[in-house]
Amino acid sequence: MTTVRLWTDQDAAGDPVVSRIFADIRATRKSDFINNIWRGLANNPALLERTWANLKAVMVAESALDPLTKELIYIAVSTANGCGYCVHSHTAAARAKGMTDAQHGDVLAIIAMAAHTNSLATSMQIPVDPEFLQPGR
Template sequence: MKPARIATVTPVSEESAVGKVVAVYADIKATKKIDFVPNIWRVLATNPDHLELTWTRLKAIMHPEAAGRTSKLDPLMREAIALAVSATNGCAYCVNSHTAALRKLGFDAEAVGEVLAVAALFNSTNALADGYQIEPDVLPPLDG
């Protein structure tokens, strides 16, 4: 029996990984404190340079502590933003991944729903403001 298809390319298994893919896979598992390499990374590994670039960028933004940096946003805030954007973009893979991350960080179903409600609200009001081409009148300060 053939394994279930998970992408348009054959993902790179942990067992068949070589070179930089092995190192990136190890870093993903250590940084995320998980014991497997998620499908998105196994698919991106079909192009090792792309895998490395995407992981390095994601690690710097979503796991700055692991990269030796302090963020103004805590992990819960970063994951909530990621969930809201993923829902807006219609990415089922990312919605599931970031919902799981939020649940792991202590969010319950009601809190996840609140994040999605805020995202839905602003998708709607943004569309209205854009459709009416409303001139901004509440502006943030330029400095500090």
């Protein structure tokens, strides 16, 4: 049902870049599970390598935001972009990082609230208040 082939571990073994990235995904996540998007990206090893490197830099490396907050933001963007696969995978990731049902409920409420006011601002073509424009920006 995909538009590309999903690579099995056996397929991956035949390509040095793919096998290296799959191994790094497993080592980084401390899990043998490799989800489908990486198996699809394997068709373009360079794209697989760049995407995984970026994901590690953004989502795994130490940063100014904690890991769970990052996943909540990921769920929010994925919902707004209408990506069902991504909503599923990052909701699972958020749960694995400790998201409670109450937090999940709050995220859904904020996503819906933002969609509500986003469309109101667009339909009324509201101009940005000068107060929101900061000096020197």
